[in-house]
Amino acid sequence: xxxxxxxxxxxxxxxIDRYLKPLAAGFPGALGLTDDAAVFGIPPDRELVIxxxxxxxxxxxxxxxxxxDIAAKLLRVNLSDLAAxxxxxxxxxxxxxxxxxxxxxxLAAFAAGLxxxxxxxxxxxxxxxxxxxxxxVTLSVTAFGLVPRGQALRxxxxxxxxxxxxxxxxxxxxxxxxxxxxxxxAADPDPLIERYRRPQPRLSLVPTLRRFxxxxxxxxxxxxxxxxxxxxxxxxxxxxxxxxxxxSTATRAAVTAxxxxxxxxxxxxxxxxxxxxxxxxxxxxxxxxxxxxxEIGRLSPDGATGTVTVLDGTGAAMPLTARxxxxx
Numbered sequence: 058x059x060x061x062x063x064x065x066x067x068x069x070x071x072x073i074d075r076y077l078k079p080l081a082a083g084f085p086g087a088l089g090l091t092d093d094a095a096v097f098g099i100p101p102d103r104e105l106v107i108x109x110x111x112x113x114x115x116x117x118x119x120x121x122x123x124x125x126d127i128a129a130k131l132l133r134v135n136l137s138d139l140a141a142x143x144x145x146x147x148x149x150x151x152x153x154x155x156x157x158x159x160x161x162x163x164l165a166a167f168a169a170g171l172x173x174x175x176x177x178x179x180x181x182x183x184x185x186x187x188x189x190x191x192x193x194v195t196l197s198v199t200a201f202g203l204v205p206r207g208q209a210l211r212x213x214x215x216x217x218x219x220x221x222x223x224x225x226x227x228x229x230x231x232x233x234x235x236x237x238x239x240x241x242x243a244a245d246p247d248p249l250i251e252r253y254r255r256p257q258p259r260l261s262l263v264p265t266l267r268r269f270x271x272x273x274x275x276x277x278x279x280x281x282x283x284x285x286x287x288x289x290x291x292x293x294x295x296x297x298x299x300x301x302x303x304x305s306t307a308t309r310a311a312v313t314a315x316x317x318x319x320x321x322x323x324x325x326x327x328x329x330x331x332x333x334x335x336x337x338x339x340x341x342x343x344x345x346x347x348x349x350x351x352e353i354g355r356l357s358p359d360g361a362t363g364t365v366t367v368l369d370g371t372g373a374a375m376p377l378t379a380r381x382x383x384x385x
């Protein structure tokens with residue numbers, strides 16, 4: 058629930074001092090948020106990876122979602138981009154554009170959510186901006202990470218015949234959104250809602266990606282759509298098997314009850330898993346590594362570049378009315 062600022066509002070700079078400065082205390086380059094910009098150096102054997110993602114109320118989260126959940130999602134979707142580039146988190150900047158009817162209580166809960174995840178993922182605030190807006194809540198993070206020089210994972214470096222793997226499970230978040238919207242009566246809704254509100258950036262997968270992956274990206278717009286982006290940049294087509302795509306127990310139950318939800322799971326987005334390619338000769342070593350990944354298909358020079366064919370359990374191509382989320 059929104060809480061009007063009221064007479065006890067700390068005001069713009071009071072809010073920064075009270076809620077945001079503590080988030081920067083662990084990063085010396087933030088200079089205590091007392092200057093116009095942050096200052097920090099990069100080790101000579103590392104490269105800087107930079108990503109920016111924004112969340113808008115009513116588009117990326119529901120307006121009445123808990124502020125701590127919104128904070129977690131905001132930070133984690135950016136950390137997912139770092140993981141997809143095989144980078145480790147360093148720091149982030151934050152822009153909050155908040156309507157004037159949002160009070161200090163909302164911001165306090167939001168900052169607490171950021172603090173919790175900063176501790177969990179080893180990252181700190183380094184600066185940003187705080188502005189008012191007549192429109193919906195709009196939040197943006199620019200995250201900075203480090204990767205050994207020359208080891209950043211790209212989308213366009215896959216090879217013909219490479220195998221396709223994906224981390225975790227697919228489809229939970231989009232079904233969780235449908236539950237929250239009253240469009241799905243799931244038998245086990247809580248895990249689905251949790252995955253929508255609090256995605257899990259696969260930072261623990263970074264060493265595995267550096268060792269085995271030839272190309273990769275995170276799944277934000279839907280497995281099929283994002284894999285198509287990798288195929289387009291790398292210059293190949295892909296075939297994946299729907300019955301190999303990993304589904305959680307909650308999503309599998311929903312799909313069993315309504316088989317049309319399988320296509321929704323493959324294209325719905327908000328998974329923030331990593332889809333990546335591996336040379337066939339590295340398959341057994343990857344599987345033996347114990348990483349939580351699943352083989353789902355293969356790249357091929359045959360077929361139109363950038364296309365992804367999804368085969369059902371009988372080997373027939375699945376018709377998909379949409380391939381993923383798009384803003385425009």
